[in-house]
Amino acid sequence: MPTSVNIDIRSISLRHLKAIVRVAEVQNITRAAVTLRRSQTAITKSISEIEGQVGVKLFDRTSKGVTPTTQGDILVRRTRSALAAFQVAANIFLQMKGGNVNVITNPVFSMDISSKRLMALVALTEHRDVRKASAAIQVTRAAIYNSIRELEALLDIKLFQRKPGNMVPEDFTMILVRQIKLAFSEIHRGLEELENLDGGTVKGKIVIGSLPLARTMLLPRAINHILKDHPDLNIQTREGPYDVLESGLRSGEIDMIIGALRHFDETSDLKTEALFEERLIIVTRKHHPLTKEKNLTINDVLDHQWVLPPKNTPARAVFDDIIQKKALENPDIFIETSSLATLRGLLLGSDRIALISEHQLFYEIQFGMLSALPIELTGTYRPIGITMRSNTTPSPAAYLFYESLRNVADNVQPKVA
Structure with missing residues (x-):
């Protein structure tokens, strides 16, 4: 054939x-x-x-x-x-x-x-x-x-x-x-299905839209997991703002988006599945003066220089909500960035503190480069999961990757009920 x-x-x-x-x-x-x-x-x-x-x-x-x-x-x-x-x-x-x-x-x-x-x-x-x-x-x-x-x-x-x-x-x-792109993507997925009817290792291309919260642990682990059994898969990741990735998903250029979930109503052409919940933490460099303090609260650190997520992102909205509910004032001095590399460099080279999801700096904290301050940010848990088109069937390759994500997520954090 x-x-x-x-x-x-x-x-x-x-x-x-x-x-x-x-x-x-x-x-x-x-x-x-x-x-x-x-x-x-x-x-x-x-x-x-x-x-x-x-x-x-x-x-x-x-x-x-x-x-x-x-x-x-x-x-x-x-x-x-x-x-x-x-x-x-x-x-x-x-x-x-x-x-x-x-x-x-x-x-x-x-x-x-x-x-x-x-x-x-x-x-x-x-x-x-x-x-x-x-x-x-x-x-x-x-x-x-x-x-x-x-x-x-x-x-x-x-x-x-x-x-x-x-x-x-x-x-x-x-x-x-x-709509032309979406139509052609459906035809191409049909060809992929025909290619994989004979069984064995699955072949085909998967394009994953990757949001920041998925890039450090969930996505790499899922890719390594699936390639053990299906080494012939062509896996591509695309990074970018959510609206750009969503546009690619709607046109069929992207198979799924992995990261913090947005809300869609029942009439939407997109659907979501939560895999686990992720919390926000406050991070500093190792040996930062604040790491020696005990019983810290958010009130105690607002006068420091901050690195914050950009406006109009879910993480920033959560932070702003905390400040508003506690009737606190926003930090006077802060830098906005969505770049993990930039954030890491800023923290390692200064006494700044940063708001970020727990998983994004997992390895830096695990290997002692950075420290998480013992401040519980109530109400900062957010669902992390998969966004897909609701009116189509994934290709064989995309479905296998979906299953790989679910398997890996079960070992990252308990699945959302």
Whole structure:
């Protein structure tokens, strides 16, 4: 069987995949051809070409019709998820246009358009420069321009503002590109599932969004744990502000985010699972004068120079809440940083004190570089866990990593009830 995960998504016809979904639904090639307004020969060719690309049989043919094989079911399920991603973009477009357009038959939303056209849009949106976009996906600049012109004609809108030196995507362009990425990620996960059907060690790529609280212990331990049994996995971590990681999660570029959990309502396309609770501590260098004091409280240390988490982060919100509830005044002098390396250097080279989660400086405290002050910060326990998309099934590789995280978390701290 060919290595499905190495297939260039641009070489797969979205129209062929859509045909496979319809055939699976009606279990008859002739009826599928009628509903799709294509010939029976064209539908048969669609199935044959996709089967040739992925190297597996997608349908069993009988005298009564056709039924999907196990492999066919996988590809149909993932393609339905891709269609749903395009439907979200269609609904937003319909609302934007005041309901005065037909999105059902628009090729941009119905998967009746070339993957290459859509990838050109994605590339130009990401790079905002035709030359860089063409280099990124290895096509000519003319191909980029032609793709954008075709898409703008189909949608009857401008997708970019042409400005000196760059192309600025319109708001709907950003939405459309997010949904295109999500659709392609679903198709790619389908290919990964096909690749892993034969059992044995799991292969595939996992992209993990890593927030600060997970980077020191939980994430490295989970990676080491899973690679013992599945050494062929390609694991990538992405670090950055939460909103950037969340955007990547929603577009399918990231499989899950690990770290402090945010709240989502039941209608959200994201879901969370708490693994354990983490508390905040106050840390100093070893042999700091405060380490000799006993019965310290938060009131006793506010006049020191602080290193605090940036504003608009969960840890900073907890600190500000403590100050407010105790009717205390904020420290007069403080530095804000989210960089663990910067914080470590500041503490080791001065008498500053820092507010940070217990796990982030676990090794520095364990090996005697830094000390945690015996100050109990009531109400600073926060749930640490996994954030994932709620409306899709993880790839085999991502699911294994999810299980690895749960296993490791049970040994880091008791699981949240």
